[in-house]
Amino acid sequence: MIKTIEGINRRTKACGTAARERIDQLTKPLNSLGRLEELAIELAEMTGDPLPTVTPPGVIVFAADHGVAKEGVSAYPPEVTAQMVFNFLRGGAAINVFSRQIGALMRVVDVGVAFSFPEDVVANADGMFVDAKVRFGTRNMLAEEAMTRDETITAIEAGISQAHELIDAGAKIVIPGEMGIGNTTAASALLAALSGKEVTACVGAGTGVAGERLLHKIAVVQKALQERSPNAADPIDVLGKVGGLEIAAMAGAILGAAQRRTPVLLDGFISTVAALIAVRLAPACRDYLLAGHRSQETGHALALSELGLAPLIDLKMRLGEGSGAALAFPIVDAACRMVREMATFAEAGVASGGGER
Amino acid sequence: MIKTIEGINRRTKACGTAARERIDQLTKPLNSLGRLEELAIELAEMTGDPLPTVTPPGVIVFAADHGVAKEGVSAYPPEVTAQMVFNFLRGGAAINVFSRQIGALMRVVDVGVAFSFPEDVVANADGMFVDAKVRFGTRNMLAEEAMTRDETITAIEAGISQAHELIDAGAKIVIPGEMGIGNTTAASALLAALSGKEVTACVGAGTGVAGERLLHKIAVVQKALQERSPNAADPIDVLGKVGGLEIAAMAGAILGAAQRRTPVLLDGFISTVAALIAVRLAPACRDYLLAGHRSQETGHALALSELGLAPLIDLKMRLGEGSGAALAFPIVDAACRMVREMATFAEAGVASGGGER
Numbered sequence: 170m171i172k173t174i175e176g177i178n179r180r181t182k183a184c185g186t187a188a189r190e191r192i193d194q195l196t197k198p199l200n201s202l203g204r205l206e207e208l209a210i211e212l213a214e215m216t217g218d219p220l221p222t223v224t225p226p227g228v229i230v231f232a233a234d235h236g237v238a239k240e241g242v243s244a245y246p247p248e249v250t251a252q253m254v255f256n257f258l259r260g261g262a263a264i265n266v267f268s269r270q271i272g273a274l275m276r277v278v279d280v281g282v283a284f285s286f287p288e289d290v291v292a293n294a295d296g297m298f299v300d301a302k303v304r305f306g307t308r309n310m311l312a313e314e315a316m317t318r319d320e321t322i323t324a325i326e327a328g329i330s331q332a333h334e335l336i337d338a339g340a341k342i343v344i345p346g347e348m349g350i351g352n353t354t355a356a357s358a359l360l361a362a363l364s365g366k367e368v369t370a371c372v373g374a375g376t377g378v379a380g381e382r383l384l385h386k387i388a389v390v391q392k393a394l395q396e397r398s399p400n401a402a403d404p405i406d407v408l409g410k411v412g413g414l415e416i417a418a419m420a421g422a423i424l425g426a427a428q429r430r431t432p433v434l435l436d437g438f439i440s441t442v443a444a445l446i447a448v449r450l451a452p453a454c455r456d457y458l459l460a461g462h463r464s465q466e467t468g469h470a471l472a473l474s475e476l477g478l479a480p481l482i483d484l485k486m487r488l489g490e491g492s493g494a495a496l497a498f499p500i501v502d503a504a505c506r507m508v509r510e511m512a513t514f515a516e517a518g519v520a521s522g523g524g525e526r
Numbered sequence: 527m528i529k530t531i532e533g534i535n536r537r538t539k540a541c542g543t544a545a546r547e548r549i550d551q552l553t554k555p556l557n558s559l560g561r562l563e564e565l566a567i568e569l570a571e572m573t574g575d576p577l578p579t580v581t582p583p584g585v586i587v588f589a590a591d592h593g594v595a596k597e598g599v600s601a602y603p604p605e606v607t608a609q610m611v612f613n614f615l616r617g618g619a620a621i622n623v624f625s626r627q628i629g630a631l632m633r634v635v636d637v638g639v640a641f642s643f644p645e646d647v648v649a650n651a652d653g654m655f656v657d658a659k660v661r662f663g664t665r666n667m668l669a670e671e672a673m674t675r676d677e678t679i680t681a682i683e684a685g686i687s688q689a690h691e692l693i694d695a696g697a698k699i700v701i702p703g704e705m706g707i708g709n710t711t712a713a714s715a716l717l718a719a720l721s722g723k724e725v726t727a728c729v730g731a732g733t734g735v736a737g738e739r740l741l742h743k744i745a746v747v748q749k750a751l752q753e754r755s756p757n758a759a760d761p762i763d764v765l766g767k768v769g770g771l772e773i774a775a776m777a778g779a780i781l782g783a784a785q786r787r788t789p790v791l792l793d794g795f796i797s798t799v800a801a802l803i804a805v806r807l808a809p810a811c812r813d814y815l816l817a818g819h820r821s822q823e824t825g826h827a828l829a830l831s832e833l834g835l836a837p838l839i840d841l842k843m844r845l846g847e848g849s850g851a852a853l854a855f856p857i858v859d860a861a862c863r864m865v866r867e868m869a870t871f872a873e874a875g876v877a878s879g880g881g882e883r
Contacts, residue, residue, distance in 0.1 A: 196613050197845050198845065201734070201845040202841075202845055204843070205853075246877055249877050252874070253553065255876075256869055256876055259869070259874065266864055266867045267864075270859065270860055376555040377555045465560065482857070484562055484857065486558060486561070487560070488559055496562075496856070499628075499856035507624075516618065517613040518612065520602060520605060
């Protein structure tokens, strides 16, 4: 982990300048592609290539269970985490559909599901399933620390390794996704601890709790933070005290991608909180983040503002798995294709006009 | 034209209901895919298929010149219209890049470019180029009527035919795009006449005019409307008096698609104004419209509100050609794939939980 953190470099501004020069010569009114132009410049700076590419993308869905799920904080029973892993491996979940659409390399990484997947599941998954289980779910943050410091670091390192492996397999951008019943509770606790903001600003409906159940979820997070008293200056301590394993692994994947100068396209609430942890561990990794989708989940706006990120799309979604990022991916891809494939005024023999900047 | 207008049916609500029933059984928290779910239902209603598809999309770029361009209302000289047609045929424009990205069938239709394209251009364009020229650009709306009533109807009918041909070739959704130096001036005049709103609310930077030149553009539109005095109750009269040929053809393409129960994905200002004309001619065609992108062009918000449409994405663009719609297309595609490809709770053996609607 330390080696990864120390190995993250800042963006290369000169490559962004080169991309801007080319973009201003392309056959379109100056600045008429708005945010797509800014994206192309950011990607050039991240990758160190004035003509960047993000194809194929890599989607990593980290799955794990949460001890706190037994407190009734989710609309779904904890068994759904393992059931959804089977659904991922059969190709029936939203993230499978959207990953196929964008031609993504996809991995499902068990970092802590409270279930033993049979050998044949692993064998028949065509390399999609990765067993990196740290433990069978976190401990219940209400009663004890969710993870030890060692477990936390092991989960982060699993994420780093998975990002590296996916990049070695060809992924040009990393989309970290997740599955874990109870994980909006953990992410809300993380955000409240790291931001210092009120718990009520950090807790939302998750899979769909409202009314009394939402008040209960808020109370669980408040009590856990009081009892565990995480040290906001130490992200590993915060992560260990409230969990979860998949959020730690996502933070690791973000660090691992940044180390390889590979852009990261964030999904919604959970992945943005994971990014906040990654940035607290290694501020330079902020340089490699793009926000894909604005989630309906309460704490997402706060997590985004802590990182200074503005999402590309807003479709009123709150599914997770990486789904919002996968839907935003074609826009990121289009930015690269624009700068790589459009003709310049000179190439096309088009009069370049006098549009103001 | 009359046969097309009379042949447009309303949406089939029952197909939307069937799509909603399926969506609520899919392996995700209820309503967690937000706007994507609404889109899938709308597409089911439009197409009459509870499992709709929009692949492949069809992009039609209608090109024409505007007599008013000689008044200095654009940042570019009028020759750029023909030069950009050559660029389209060589694949170097933004709409080419984004059409390739989304696997679109693409046509470039000359309905009124003030240039004679050589025979070999037509022959070598692999069917991408269609000659449907009505005349060599519109007349200058400041001095006379831009088009006769016959020319206007001929241009609309060219658009209807082109939509039908693209649908016959396999297109499952139609993206009308345009190229025409001076066409934001014509579209602004159309919008002011049809909406009854102030000209200043309808005129914007277009390809990039500002300051004195923008004030001049506003004055040109105001004077043209005073001199021509279009009849807002007669969309053909309005279109004829201010132009343009490509806007008339886009309105026709929208009518032609609606007649075939094929969804239309609108781009920015010009295409939304063309849709407003189509809806004034045939109110039922509103049922087949989706707004792709929110343009930076001043009048777009007004045109959208006249039609009651909310765009899917907002990337601060103002390019036209159909580019914003092409960038929004993957979201529409994802909505169809979601309802067609995701597993239900029963199929996946996942506990369906109790998320509130």
